Amino acid sequence: MNDQEPxxxxxxxxxxxxxxxxxxxxxxxxxxxxxxxxxxxxxSITIYLVWTFAEFVDARVLPLVPIVYxxxxxxxxxxxxxxxxxxxxxxxxxxxxxxxxxxxxxxRIGEGFVDRxxxxxxxxxxxxxxxxxxxxQGGKDSFDKVCMxxxxxxxxxxxxxxxxxTTGEVLSRSGEDAMMSVFLPTTPNPTSGFxxxxxxxxxxxxxxxxxxAAKLIISAGLVTPPWDTAAPGEAxxxxxxxxxxxxxxxxxxxxxxEGIRTxxxx
Numbered sequence: 001m002n003d004q005e006p007x008x009x010x011x012x013x014x015x016x017x018x019x020x021x022x023x024x025x026x027x028x029x030x031x032x033x034x035x036x037x038x039x040x041x042x043x044s045i046t047i048y049l050v051w052t053f054a055e056f057v058d059a060r061v062l063p064l065v066p067i068v069y070x071x072x073x074x075x076x077x078x079x080x081x082x083x084x085x086x087x088x089x090x091x092x093x094x095x096x097x098x099x100x101x102x103x104x105x106x107x108r109i110g111e112g113f114v115d116r117x118x119x120x121x122x123x124x125x126x127x128x129x130x131x132x133x134x135x136x137q138g139g140k141d142s143f144d145k146v147c148m149x150x151x152x153x154x155x156x157x158x159x160x161x162x163x164x165x166t167t168g169e170v171l172s173r174s175g176e177d178a179m180m181s182v183f184l185p186t187t188p189n190p191t192s193g194f195x196x197x198x199x200x201x202x203x204x205x206x207x208x209x210x211x212x213a214a215k216l217i218i219s220a221g222l223v224t225p226p227w228d229t230a231a232p233g234e235a236x237x238x239x240x241x242x243x244x245x246x247x248x249x250x251x252x253x254x255x256x257x258e259g260i261r262t263x264x265x266x
Contacts, residue, residue, distance in 0.1 A: 053084075054080050054083070058080065058081070058082060058083030060083070065086060143161040143183070143210050145205055146161060146212075147159075147160050147182060147205050147206060148160070148204040149184070149196070151196070159216065159217060161183045161185070161210065162181075162205070163180075163195075164180075164181050165180060166180060170197050174199075178200040178201075179197050179199055179200060180198055181195065181197055182195075182196045182197075182203065185217055188220055208225050212225030
């Protein structure tokens, strides 16, 4: 008895690949323009800000320089930034004078006159304390650490700077064993913000530098600093500077490409 087996035919789906569409000339021109803009904008803005600052200082310092010492009268061209150089040497000379015994005595006499002025005294003392805190070299009163805190409610994290360890009446009346004074800056202007006193256990100290944190805050989170996830919290090993620079360059290149894609999507 012969059994007739049904024929089994193998069916295959064939997909025809369409040739890639060629970009139009204006699309390439638009992409090139956006690429050049991402490269040109930071350079031009930096030059403009430096030039504006130099002109601002020149307009206020050069009129105080005697005519005999003005180089503009002896040169055929004007030298921008000359006032910045003069201001630098004036401030450096003032610092050298203050370090001496005679300069310290004059400085104390001047502060004595200021302390007798009610309104001027308050402004001067506040500004003096702020400047000394910012420019303190290696002091514990400077912003040398970045942290994360939960603000304005639990579950939402904010970036802040550690000012110092809280002491005095604030720590005593809080009932906590250890507290930290934290400055919470605003975006995109980090010069304003809030002073918070938090328990040390609620503060998460980060490895990122103050400069990287400032970039992250000013850019509203668009510029993310590089971070080595393989060894968090470890100190930089000797000879690792080249690797860090390479990582930073790669991060900058990725950020530039991301900016170009964002502009192309507008």
